Amino acid sequence: EDKVVQSPLSLVVHEGDTVTLNCSYEVTNFRSLLWYKQEKKAPTFLFMLTSSGIEKKSGRLSSILDKKELFSILNITATQTGDSAVYLCAVLNDMRFGAGTRLTVKP
Amino acid sequence: DAGVTQSPTHLIKTRGQQVTLRCSPKSGHDTVSWYQQALGQGPQFIFQYYEEEERQRGNFPDRFSGHQFPNYSSELNVNALLLGDSALYLCASSLFGGTNEKLFFGSGTQLSVL
Numbered sequence: 001e002d003k004v005v006q007s008p009l010s011l012v013v014h015e016g017d018t019v020t021l022n023c024s025y026e027v028t029n030f031r032s033l034l035w036y037k038q039e040k041k042a043p044t045f046l047f048m049l050t051s052s053g054i055e056k057k058s059g060r061l062s063s064i065l066d067k068k069e070l071f072s073i074l075n076i077t078a079t080q081t082g083d084s085a086v087y088l089c090a091v092l093n094d095m096r097f098g099a100g101t102r103l104t105v106k107p
Numbered sequence: 108d109a110g111v112t113q114s115p116t117h118l119i120k121t122r123g124q125q126v127t128l129r130c131s132p133k134s135g136h137d138t139v140s141w142y143q144q145a146l147g148q149g150p151q152f153i154f155q156y157y158e159e160e161e162r163q164r165g166n167f168p169d170r171f172s173g174h175q176f177p178n179y180s181s182e183l184n185v186n187a188l189l190l191g192d193s194a195l196y197l198c199a200s201s202l203f204g205g206t207n208e209k210l211f212f213g214s215g216t217q218l219s220v221l
Binding site: 004006034036040041042043044045048088090094095096097098099100 | 111140142147148149150151152155163165195197209210211212213214215217
């Protein structure tokens with residue numbers, strides 16, 4: 001059965017820490033993997049990954065995809081309290097989301 | 108440039124009733140997908156509409172149905188509501204078949220079934 005698994009499910013860190021969030025998948029007809037940040041209701045787009053080994057970067061956030069081992073990671077460096085949110089991983093073509101990682105950054 | 112808009116924002120229904128949720132996609136988008144997000148869980152894919160037809164469907168019963176209009180807006184209908192249908196319903200729009208298929212989400216409709 002197709003699945004997308006995120007780990008850890010929750011994480012509590014202090015400002016300035018670096019975190020790594022994981023997303024592994026087993027899906028048919030993989031097309032791309034997307035990362036979203038959900039603070040309240042509407043998930044907001046972070047990254048779209050289609051090729052292995054190419055890092056996407058935006059400020060303190062970066063992400064990479066490994067299509068051989070079927071996983072992706074999302075890194076956040078120098079975390080801030082504003083990074084507190086649920087981070088969701090989704091895989092297309094299946095339109096399948098993981099359960100998310102709830103990140104809490106304490107001052 | 109309007110983003111994805113959903114209405115209503117909140118809704119309270121009782122078991123057995125029917126509900127209709129509405130979504131207008133981001134300008135320029137032609138595809139609408141619907142998701143159900145229960146508390147503490149990731150969004151679960153319900154179905155996707157393109158060219159007024161259901162193109163993909165997740166593992167949801169026939170009580171969940173939809174429609175897409177010529178202006179690309181969409182409705183999600185749920186019949187015979189159950190307590191377990193209480194959730195945040197998210198609509199996402201995208202451009203079908205494009206190389207950049209990222210989904211843009213609305214703020215959702217919070218449905219409570221009593």
